[in-house]
Amino acid sequence: MNSLLLHIAARFLSWPLLIVSIWILYRGHNLPGGGFIGGLLAAAGFLLYDLSGHGRPARGFFSLSPFFFLPLGLGLAVLSALPGMLGGGAFMQGVWLPGFELPLLGSVHLGTPLIFDIGVWFAVIGFILLLNGTLAGEETS
Template sequence: MRTLILKTASNYMLPLLLVFSVFILLRGHYLPGGGFVGGLIASIAFVLHAFANGLETTKELIRIHPGFLMPTGLGLAFVSGIGPLFTDKPFMTGLWFPELPPPLSVLGNIGTALFFDIGVYFVVLGVTLTIIFSISEST
């Protein structure tokens, strides 16, 4: 199902969906959303691109194996969880850093919850793309 309309739409939708997934990721440590939903949206963007342009084109676009994202994200989530142990607080306690200077203050308060969400984002993206790409290669 590689029509011209789907190819053109997927090329425009990929960056839009990736930006939207980052928005959901950053929104998530204040409101519902976060790493899991953002990772799913990002993986949907790449799956749509793979359906329209072929699996090999999408793999060239990603440049790294999606399986590499899983341990990276898991490590980042674990490090954000053990960070509070160094301040005599329990595991996975949220720590908030001082306010950022004006150009970066648009991100809001940065804390360990954001880094945990980024880790979950990478894990979900890696797992989903690994499963979908494996299924696509076997058919």
């Protein structure tokens, strides 16, 4: 697939897609979005870059292997489950920092569910990249 339009468009769209994806991930707690949708969007950015003919399979940030993202995502998700237990609560019980105000973002709540969602985000990216890399690798060889 060698389309100049797509080639150029991909260069300009990939990074904005990633930023949108992170925004969707963050806002998911209150508005439509979240780690799953955000992860799919980020993966879409990487895949777009790949499909537009930049020559090598989509590898995500800094050419990291999907085998890096999958354990990272699962590990973050499991880690986020532990603070609740340390505080004497149940496994995966949410723990929140006190809310504070930030310009542009407004009222901010940070807590373990957000870390969990980031884990989901990474896992989904790894999933799509690994599948795509595997299947596309077959096609090219």
